[in-house]
Amino acid sequence: DEEWLIPRERVVDGGPGRDGIPAIDNPIFLRADRVGGSARKLVVGYRAGLEVKAMPHDILDWHEIVNDTLDGEPVALTYCPLTGSALLWKSSTTARNPTFGVSGLLYNSNLIPYDRETDSHWLQMLVQSVEGPRAGDVPEVLPVVETTLGTWREMYPDSQLLTRQTGYDRDYDEYPYRTYRTDDNLLFDVDPLDTRMQIKTRVLGVWVGDAARAYRIDDFGSGITVHNDTIGDVPIVVAGSAQKNLAVAFGRTLPDGTVLSFEPASAPLPAIVTDGEGNTWDVFGEAIDGTRLTERLPLVDSHIAFWFAWWAFHPDSEIAGE
Known part of the structure; x- marks a missing residue:
């Protein structure tokens, strides 16, 4: 076996x-x-x-x-x-x-x-x-x-x-799971299951070792909202927009040891955050303006998922803002 x-x-x-x-x-x-x-x-x-x-x-x-x-x-x-x-x-x-x-x-x-x-x-x-x-x-x-x-x-x-030229005959305008995205039903058992929020709420989950935190996409503003945060002992930045259904996370500590702090960028997307040194960074974490041009913010483990799934894989996760 x-x-x-x-x-x-x-x-x-x-x-x-x-x-x-x-x-x-x-x-x-x-x-x-x-x-x-x-x-x-x-x-x-x-x-x-x-x-x-x-x-x-x-x-x-x-x-x-x-x-x-x-x-x-x-x-x-x-x-x-x-x-x-x-x-x-x-x-x-x-x-x-x-x-x-x-x-x-x-x-x-x-x-x-x-x-x-x-x-x-x-x-x-x-x-x-x-x-x-x-x-x-x-x-x-x-x-x-x-x-x-x-x-x-x-x-x-x-x-x-x-494109939809996949070689397969599928109705891509039709969602294959009917009301699944918005209802409270699961097709298969999930354990553990947490219902503190609607289980299909989309969250950006970030984890560092055993420490994890979930950020509700809907909690970001219509413009860009920025959280300078720490998970475990790692300084991170999370930026996103509920209106644009967008959320990304990066580390704030650069290879030279500098720990940056961020605010929303004034330039339009893909620019997303500006740091205290005046550098502007895009949604992929690359500096597109300033003295650190072309440098990259460190990646952190993160991805978007439905809340129930995030919790099932990270049952000690915190919820941002709670």
Whole structure:
């Protein structure tokens, strides 16, 4: 019997079976300002160097994994519609087949991809392989920015947007889980379950070691709201906008030891925060103005998810503002 690093009895079959939800292996992109769609719909964006890409939730809802390349390196955008979580992983550069597929298995409602090289299973929100030859391995996570398509187009009009030319016949205007995003129902058991807020509330979760905190997206203002915060003993900054459905987190301690403090940037997005030295930083944590031009803020472990899922994986999490 295969050895799992998580309780095997709580790994459930989601129904469609292995590859029943087909990953996209040959993504086709068009310039973002040339692709239609509601300005309010959500996208997941990422970049490396001059390469800037985004993937709409309404496509990810049907496919969950997109195998792509970024700056010449294989990456996998993993998205779980049941937990509302998107993470971008660097794939193995040594594997003959560095791609991932959808296993059809779930743990706490969360996606379990498998890698096609070793057949190992990975648990998305644990950010770790939990079964197989790679068990215990942790993928390198790359930063993503989730926001509305309208906001993304304003920030990066000439970026590449994933198109509906996926090779599959799906009704991408139709959400496959009906009222799931807004109701109080779960399709699978989740333990522990916390109901201090509506369970599908979208939060930005940030964790440092065992310390974790959740920031409700709806608690950010219509403009940019900035929190200079500390998690564990690590100074972080969290910035976001409820209106733009946007929230990002970075470390505040630079490699030279400087600890910065931030306020909302006066320049338009993608500029998001300005520090006490007068540098302005963008949504990916890169300095775009000031003496630290092109420097980067340290990454911290963070991603957006539904509240119930965040709590299930981080049951000691604090809630910002409480």
